Structure formats: structure tokens, C-alpha cells
Amino acid sequence: MFEHYQLIDFGQGRKWERFGDYVVERLSPQAGISPTRGRTQVDVSWDGAQWRGEVDATWRMATPWFTLGLRLASGGQVGVFPEQFQNWHYIFERAIQADRPLKVLNCFAYTGASSLAAAAVGSHVQVTHLDGAKPNVNWARQNAALNGFEHIRWMVDDVMTFLQREAKRGNQYDMVIADPPAFGRGPKGRWQLHRDFDGLLDAIGRVLSDNPVAVILSGHDQKLPRAEMRRRAIACLAPLKIESAPLDLVAEDRKLYASDCVRLTW
Numbered sequence: 001m002f003e004h005y006q007l008i009d010f011g012q013g014r015k016w017e018r019f020g021d022y023v024v025e026r027l028s029p030q031a032g033i034s035p036t037r038g039r040t041q042v043d044v045s046w047d048g049a050q051w052r053g054e055v056d057a058t059w060r061m062a063t064p065w066f067t068l069g070l071r072l073a074s075g076g077q078v079g080v081f082p083e084q085f086q087n088w089h090y091i092f093e094r095a096i097q098a099d100r101p102l103k104v105l106n107c108f109a110y111t112g113a114s115s116l117a118a119a120a121v122g123s124h125v126q127v128t129h130l131d132g133a134k135p136n137v138n139w140a141r142q143n144a145a146l147n148g149f150e151h152i153r154w155m156v157d158d159v160m161t162f163l164q165r166e167a168k169r170g171n172q173y174d175m176v177i178a179d180p181p182a183f184g185r186g187p188k189g190r191w192q193l194h195r196d197f198d199g200l201l202d203a204i205g206r207v208l209s210d211n212p213v214a215v216i217l218s219g220h221d222q223k224l225p226r227a228e229m230r231r232r233a234i235a236c237l238a239p240l241k242i243e244s245a246p247l248d249l250v251a252e253d254r255k256l257y258a259s260d261c262v263r264l265t266w
């Protein structure tokens, strides 16, 4: 997909990926039962409970727009969701095309990849990075420092609480990015994407500026198919244009579905 990332193989409930200098083997329910291509040389692997193998503290993955610091994290995460690649490209290109000062809000922002894609355009793009987990925001701050990006505002908060507060204050954004988990735990109880999606759309609508550039939504919840995401986004946000696509990872000629995405423009 890009020089520092490659989906090498997948199948039999596992996937093999190269991030920078390391090949990582992880469980992947979406990989299905299809056979794999054969043996792959693995540096580190996640068996569902723990990591085996070691990586250097300076593990990095460069994209065309920014560099991320990676590490072996809980839950088999490494600090990046590479299927978001097409969204990083989209965020960067839309912000360039707008050719004006922009306010961008990245919700559920994790280690900051989408925040960095927007910040890479220049300091006239003011990015607010919002995530409920302080360790993830700290990781994102380190990633921003790695790229020398200083124009990002860091928020540790529940997304719905923050959006409601921003709407009350009259704070508005020209681009909103939201990549919520299917399930989660927030200060207001359990988050469920299919149940809470309408509330999220409504809250995003309340902080959109009068001249919005884009809203980028992604997620993976079997109870919220892409066509339904699209239908609800049109009903709530009335975009001028909407495009929807799966976010796939590609191994040579085979695709591994990872998530769904809907992008709205005005």
C-alpha cells in the first residue's frame, strides 16, 4: 500500500503485515479460513493474550505525509490502523484544495494518524485531536513531536460530551473526522456504534461551520452496514456529495476487509 506498510498474507484467522522494519503476525477474525500462501518470516506475534518477540524502541512507520512511532501495545495493537491510508490521503488533499485556514476536529483520534494528515498541510490548518484515553493522546503527542507539528490542540474527553460542549460554546469546525469503535466504554456508559451513530451525526452537525470542507466517518459494526451508514449520514447532514467505500487492506491480488467509510462534502 505504501513503502513502509505491506499486508504480506492473511488466512486461517491470522494476518501477516510489515510495518517499517518488522513483520508482525496477529489474529484477524476477518481473515477467514482461506488458506495462506505459505510461511512468512515473523519478527513479533500476538496470540490473543500476549506478544512474542521484541521490537526496537525506535520502531517507526513513515507514510507519504507523516511518520508514526509504533510499539507493541495491549490488545494486539501497534499504534496504527493502516486501512485508514485512503482517508489520510483524502484529508490531506481536501485540506490542500480548500486553500484557506481550516479548523479540523479528529474524534476517537487514537495515536493521531488522521490528525497528522491534516496538520501536515501547514499551520493554517488548526487540528483538535480528541480521544478519551490519556495514554493514547500522549502517544499522539509524541508522534506530533516526531514530525515537528506544533499546531495541534490536545483534548482528553468523551467524544459526545466534548461535541455537546463545543456546540454550546459555538465552536465550529470545517472538517470533522470520526472513526468510532463498534463497542466501548465511555463516562456515560457503554458506547455501541449502531445504536449511537445517529446521536454522533447529530452532534457533528451542530459543530460544523457554515462552509464545511468534509466529514469523514468510518467504523466496523456488523449491525451498521455501509449502505445504512450512508443513508443515515445523508438524512442527518445533507451533504452535497457523498462517497462510501470499504477500507480494505490489499495483499497482492487479494483484499482483506477492515472497515467501512463514508465521506461527505459540501
Ligand SMILES: C[S@@+](CC[C@H](N)C(=O)[O-])C[C@H]1O[C@@H](n2cnc3c(N)ncnc32)[C@H](O)[C@@H]1O
Binding pocket: 079, 080, 081, 084, 108, 109, 110, 111, 112, 113, 114, 130, 131, 132, 133, 136, 157, 158, 159, 160, 179, 180, 181, 184, 185, 186, 187, 191
Ligand atoms: C478504533 S480507534 C480509532 C483509530 C484512529 N481513528 C486511527 O485511525 O488511528 C478508537 C479510539 O477511540 C477512543 N475512544 C473510544 N470511545 C471513546 C469515547 N467515548 N470518547 C473518546 N474516545 C473514545 C479510544 O481510546 C481509541 O483511541
